[in-house]
Amino acid sequence: MDSVYIRNVLNGSTEDFRFLIRKYKDLAFSVALAVVKNEFDAEEVVQESFIKVFQNLKSFKGKSDFKTWFYRIMINEAFKHLQKSKKEIVLSTNQNLPETEEFEENFRGLNDEEQKYLVTQSLKKIPPQESLSLQLFYLEGNSIHEMINLTGWSEANAKVILYRARKHLLEVVNTMIGKEFLIGKR
């Protein structure tokens, strides 16, 4: 379906680019947010990426999926943006991995809104590469191989990043449950 709209855009129907924006803007926003950690920066990254895609649409040969091509451009833009802003994520957790039962009990004790808030805030506290790997692997269902293709990481590196990401997310969520929710509820 994408290819039809791409062809139309290349043939001069600029309005058809709206379809691509509408289709990918939410996923793109999630991925950009995973890297830059701020809604306004993420919006800027997605916007710049779409403009870059439009400018280079002629060079898209259709060898890979449009989504893959677009994501590569966007991930690149997101890290460039991050480098420009020189933001550094310092991870601070209690460094203890929780026991599963206790963790699940605490997490499920929260309502849906609280759970969403907790996970979103926790993702902002872990390093960009790690939150990106979680986003690509768990939320978008990419395999390790696809993740490598999108990010340019080596296989070993991708596995290490994903392993660390899992640990850090659970640590941060656990720390935040203790700090922000359980204390307030006790």
Added chain:
Amino acid sequence: MNTGKEDKLVRELMEKSGREMPFADFEDKLMVQIYKEAKTSRSFLKDIQLSWFFFVLGTLFGLILNIMVSKMNQPIMGLPAQQFSLIIQTLFVIFLLFQIDRFIGLQKKS
């Protein structure tokens, strides 16, 4: 915590993390920029076509000038015709190479 349980938990957590674009005017704002881009690229293409036309015209004019100068026998601007012709030819070749280089750059850009 074992890896399998950890994996399942993280998957469950990540399901709560999907975010939608929170800016309602994002699409329209972006389309305005896309239209601007499209306009710029169209006028850029037009400029390139025009540049090609003048490039070909200039090259033809240069060639004719070179042929005419090489056929002259009397001194021009105080210089022997042959020497003057050589200067004109050298300048023409340098100019031609310089323009070709710029065109290659422009083609890559477009």
